[in-house]
Amino acid sequence: METAEIARRFLAFFEKNGHTVVPSASLIAEDPTLLLVPAGMVPFKPYFLGQRTPPHATATSVQKCIRTKDIEEVGKTSRHATFFQMLGNFSFGDYFKERAIPLAWELVTTPVEEGGFGIDPERLWVTVYLDDDEAAEIWRDKVGVRPERIQRMGKEENYWDMGVPGPCGPCSEIFYDRGPEYGAEGGPEADENRYIEIWNLVFMQYERGEGSGKDYPILGELPKKNIDTGLGLERLAAVLQGVDNIYETDIIGRVLHRAAELTGTRYGDDEQQDVMLRVVADHVRSAVMLVGDGVRPGNEKAGYVLRRILRRSIRNLRLLSGTDASFLHELTEVSIDAMKDIYPDLLDKAQVIFGVIDTEEKNFADTLRSGTALFNRAAERTRAAGGSTFSGADAFQLHDTYGFPIDLTLEMAAEQGLQVDEDAFTELMTRQKETAKRDAKAKKLGNADISVYARLLDTSGATEFLGYTDHEGEARVLGLIVDGEAVGAARAGDQVEIVLDRTPFYGESGGQLADKGVIEADGRGVADIDDVQKPLPGLFVHRGTVRSGELVLDDTVRAAIDTDRRASVSRSHSATHLIHSALRNALGPSAGQAGSENRPGRLRFDFTAERALGEAELAEVEEEVNTVLAGDIQVRDFQTSLDEALKMGALAMFGEKYGDRVRVVEMSDYSRELCGGTHVGATGQLGVVKLLGESSIGSGVRRVEAAVGIDAFRRLSKESLLVGQLSEQLKTPREELPERIDAMVTRLRAAEKEIERLRAERVLQAAADLAAGARETAGALLVVHRAEDGATGDDLRRLALDVRGRLDADRPVVVAVAGVPKDRPVVVVAANKAANQRGLKAGELVGVAARELGGGGGGKPDVAQGGGTDAGAVDRALSAVEARVATSA
Incomplete structure (x- = not known):
């Protein structure tokens, strides 16, 4: 049975049994305590915690999930995967064990031709919690599972909680026996490789208190008992398709x-x-x-x-x-x-x-090249110091900064005859994982308390949005929240959140910033509103400060937005749609929206792209957008079904959740998008759009920024003034400025190169005098020299090699030169072959000097370079080299 058919049958079975089919939520978790959705029940968590009233008494879903906790085990076992799909059926206080258990058994064992999965009951075992006699009896007496096929397990295996105080309860799991070729007889407690878990039934019936791990008190029974089940789609597919593991199923x-x-x-x-x-x-x-x-x-x-x-x-x-x-x-x-x-x-x-x-x-190919260069430098330092073990710290940096897997570092080290300090690497990895676990644990301890908003939404319903047609309107105060608590009144100076039954204020969403304005109770109080958020779908929360008087629950108020700000933001939002279409025309449909922000007079638009746009392409995009503005196209919005909107080519933004009915904003055939934001009436109202630049903000994602309307005019006016000033100063017509400036830059660069050449020559002029002044130290010829500030690292390197070349090659020679280019000290050491034979190696000597400078360095035995941060320690660094040579005899 194909995986898609398994999912279809599961949903069909529970829909037939009275459950509402709920589509999978996004992998990006709405729960602020989670990064990604790791389990099928996560989208229903607010219902289980009592923060929101469920819209349905029962539900069923196929939920997309991601888990990376055991990523290193992926591929090594038959069951670990990062992405998986969890089939689930849920009851929010409707039915409990007496129905959940028989339903699961019926679906699993019903013949394929009758709509079930057709698994032989003789291949199935079940587990229950140690003292869950109720579940054991249902399995035995109602379902008919033989007592020897029912095993009791402890809290680690068969008890569920969220990791925080709240709902908890025993579990019952269904296992499939893969046969004697996979392990020992005796059921799940004997061998979980042979007996694999396919379905977990969670019975939420208790409330747990504070505690760690599985050590916590049970505070009592929940007022409503809930069901949460999870059937791994990939695992069941492996069973029904007769393959050894999930990787061999039809899809993977x-x-x-x-x-x-x-x-x-x-x-x-x-x-x-x-x-x-x-x-x-x-x-x-x-x-x-x-x-x-x-x-x-x-x-x-x-x-x-x-x-x-x-x-x-x-x-x-x-x-x-x-x-x-x-x-x-x-x-x-x-x-x-x-x-x-x-x-x-x-x-x-x-x-x-x-x-x-x-x-x-x-x-990543580019990263591999950069990481390889770092590896080579670290390997060179290791050999220069006479070592044969690549440091664990360097291996960890390659892993953590460049994404180098440790096996790549091991392989490259072996190619160069080096071992890797795997113990040190493992220790650093362990520290990182422990830190990550502590962070994860800290996140688990909190669950964003949206219950105060949920109660308002449940009791009063969604806020009616008036803002598409009205800029002000009369409304009733349904809720006042101060310091996270619902209150009856908010007084002058209070930071307050206000919930109204209807509002003209746009709540921040879809990239559009919220409206600002005032809420005023006639003759009673005024609040200045500077933000509007929607913590729950349909609930507008107005945030601001009570300027004077007081606002009281159930007050009738006048809500009015800042119309100039709204108009400016709307122009930016409409410009965003036009820029999106122009970019798609320039780059193709792969230029999908990846985020946006629409603020008064300015916008930014993020989009997917494999490369940067050149100046000519940006100019074409800008011209295309402004041509549309000149056409003064009417902006129309209407509601339709999601399917119909997509059929007519309306663009939907990734990551956004859309209901069955959607709002479409279109500008003739040029732009058509699903959008809940506010817009101008016609494109001519935008005035002008000026692109300010394009840049990368991440892998495969780029950003354009633009000014709109009067802000764009001001930008163009400012640029025109600047060009006029340059024209005046350079005594050059505007149209000739590019050539004139280019010629000036060319001459300046040539002059800088000449200055650099002369300075380098002056540094090297000291070579003969330095060689003549070499002094014998412990049988070696030693030169130490501090160059003038500003000498580059390359200058110092050339000087050191020049001096070394002027000295007797048959005697040990060490030359140490230091300087301070650009406020950061650099030291270069050159040693000849005779010095190396005496144990005087440039790489080691540079390390001695660099430690004085507060840094590090390395290189080959004959020449090495290092640096640091302490410019005042240059003389000490050279003295340290001198002292090291003096003790080498």
Whole structure:
């Protein structure tokens, strides 16, 4: 049975049994205590915690999940994966064990031709919590599972909680027996490799108190008992498709076998290669889903997770193929095709997904080059110091800063005859993981308290937004919140959050900043509003300060926005849509929106792109946008179904959640997007749009910024004034300024080069005198010299080598030269072959000097360079070299 069919049957079964089918939430968690969604129940967490009232008594879903805690185990076991899908059925105080258990058994064992999964009951075992007699009895008496197939397990295996005070309860799990060839008899407690868990039924019936791990008190029963189940889609697919592990199922297996073809390997021939192929298959699919949900590669949070799995994929592909060829584009295509039956929206996002992943693969190739250079310098320092062990600190820096896997460092070190201090590397990795665990634990301890907003939303309903047509209106005060607590009144000076039944204020969303304005109770009090947020969908929370008097619950008030600010922000928002269309016309559909901000008179627009735009392309985009403005196209908005909007070509932003009904904003056929923001009535109202620049803000993501309307005019006026001043000062017509400035810059650079040449010559003129003044120290000829400030590192290096070359090559010679270019001290040491034979090596001597300077350095035995931060220690650094030579006899 194909994976997509398993998911379809699961949802159909529970829908037939009265459950509402809920689509998967985004992988990007709304819960501020989480980075990504790690479990199927996460989107329902506010209902289980009582923070929000569930819209349905029961629900079922196929939830996308990401877990990276055990990323190092991916590919090594039959069950670990970073991306997986959790089938679940949920009851919010509706039914409990007596229905959840029989439903699970019915679906799993019902014959395929009758809509079930058709698993032989004789292959199934179940576990229950130690003292959960109720669940054991239902399994035995109602379902008919033989008592010897029901095993009781402890708190670690069969008890669930959220890691914080709140709901908890026992679990019951269904295991599938893979057969004697996979391990020992005796059920799950005997061998969890043979007996694999496929479904976990969680019975939330108690409230837990404070504690750590599984050591906490039970405070009592919950007023409403809940059901949360999780059936691993990939694990069940492995069982129903008769394969050994999840990597060989129909969806993941397609990527795995294509990776084998591309790299010239064959799955099943070599265990080490098999692990790498499984890692690639898992990680490519994970990357596709993360990018599809709006994540972009970066150095922190979800972006770091994406970057890490992509780089692990690239590294494994290079090891498998023995080449630096690019394979991710084709594997991404295979993965999208394999997943499209479950997630058809991947086809619409395909070009953006390709663009992001292709760019990261290219960037990592550049990173590998940079990291390799760092490795070579560190290896050179190791050999120069006479060592044979590459430091664990350097290996960790390569891993942490450049994304170098440790196996790459080990391989490169072995090629140069070096070992790696793996113990030190492991210690540093352990420290990092412990820090990460502490951070994760700290995050778990808190759960954003949105209950005060949830109660308002539940009791009063969503806020009616008037702002598309009205700039002010009468409203009723439904809620007042001061210092996180609901209050009956807010008085002068209070920082207050105000919830109204209706409002003209736009709440910050979709890149558009919130409105500002006032809320006034006639003759009673006035509050200045400087921000509006929507902590829950449909709930507008006005944040500001009570200027005078007081506002009281149930007051009738007048809410009025700053209309000039609204008009300016609306112009920026409409300009954003136009720039988006112009960029797509210039770069193709892969230029997808990756974020935006619309503020008064200014905007920024982030988009996916594999390369920078040249000045000529930016000029064309700007001209195209302003041509549309001159056409004074009417801006129209209307509501329709999501399907209909997408059919007519309306663009949707990645990461945004849309309901069944959506608002479309269109400017003729030039621009058509799903958007809840405010806009101008016609494009001519924008006046003018001036692009201010384009830059990179991350892997595969670029940003343009622009001024709009009067702000754009002021910018152009300022630039015109500046050009006029230059024209006057240089006595050159405006149109000839580029050539005149270019000629001046050329002459200036030539002069700087000549000055540099003369200065270098002056430094080298000292070589003969320095050589003549060499003094004998412990049988060696020694020269130490402080050059004039400003001499570059290259000057010092040339001087040291010149002096060394003038001295007797048959005698040990050491030359140490130091200077302070650009406020940072540099020292260069040159030693000849005779000195090396005496144990005087440049790399070691530079280290002696650099320590005095508060830094480090290294190089070959014959010449080495170092530096530091203490410019006042140059003389001490040279004295340290002199002292080291003096003790070498």
